[in-house]
Amino acid sequence: MRPIYLISKTPYEGVVHIPILTISFLNPVIDFTQYEGVILTSKQAILALENYDLDWNTLKCICVSENTAAAARETGAIDIESADGYGVSIPTILKTKKRDGKWLYLRPKVIASEWVEHARSEGFAIDEAIVYETICNEAAANYTISEEGILVFTSPSSIRCFLQNYPIFPTQDVVVIGTTTQNALPIDVASYLSSTTSVEAAVDLARQIASKG
Numbered sequence: 001m002r003p004i005y006l007i008s009k010t011p012y013e014g015v016v017h018i019p020i021l022t023i024s025f026l027n028p029v030i031d032f033t034q035y036e037g038v039i040l041t042s043k044q045a046i047l048a049l050e051n052y053d054l055d056w057n058t059l060k061c062i063c064v065s066e067n068t069a070a071a072a073r074e075t076g077a078i079d080i081e082s083a084d085g086y087g088v089s090i091p092t093i094l095k096t097k098k099r100d101g102k103w104l105y106l107r108p109k110v111i112a113s114e115w116v117e118h119a120r121s122e123g124f125a126i127d128e129a130i131v132y133e134t135i136c137n138e139a140a141a142n143y144t145i146s147e148e149g150i151l152v153f154t155s156p157s158s159i160r161c162f163l164q165n166y167p168i169f170p171t172q173d174v175v176v177i178g179t180t181t182q183n184a185l186p187i188d189v190a191s192y193l194s195s196t197t198s199v200e201a202a203v204d205l206a207r208q209i210a211s212k213g
Helices: 043-051 066-075 087-094 115-121 156-163 199-211
Strands: 004-007 016-018 021-025 037-040 060-063 080-082 102-108 125-136 150-153 173-176
Touching: 004 156, 004 199, 021 043, 021 156, 043 066, 043 102, 043 125, 060 066, 060 087, 066 080, 087 115, 115 125, 125 156, 150 156, 150 199, 173 199
Parallel strands: 004 016, 004 150, 037 060, 037 102, 060 080, 102 125, 150 173
Antiparallel strands: 021 125
8 A cells, every 4th residue: 555644743543644843832921811712723722721720611612623622622621612624614603602702812823814804804803822833843854755655734834844855746646634735735736635624534535545556
């Protein structure tokens, strides 16, 4: 079977992990009592909250996906709603909330979605706190990657950091976790889009492609 390479921050069982990204956590001062709740678009944002003394039982959470929601539940969060995996679907959830409350988006330094401005244009007050930064992992620059392999990308930053060190060969197949990631590929690189925005779905698709030879 053709080898499958997961280009991401975290590994997944049964495939070769290329740890192309690393995370630097930041610690801005945040008064959570000012907000109706928080908006989480990644598991890294949840990890960043470990730096704060807060009561997860009382914290309202809007999560970008069910995977992120599951990670929030593991920390003790109870009041959770999840979107469909894309930031553009978060304003739909906000429309069910009262508009005089203020929400806090716990975000990375660089974002690839414009959903925040859309939500603000709909009348919602959203503050932003940069709680982590995704940077390229220099230690991941010397892996041997087969020209017949299948590459699985989980974010635009994983593509950017990968291309700093490796080419994408025409003989390789590329799987992406969502349309935002897909749009970050070079224009001449074709790709397969996973059925949902989850690593599990992307790896499953890669395995289907690999089984065909």
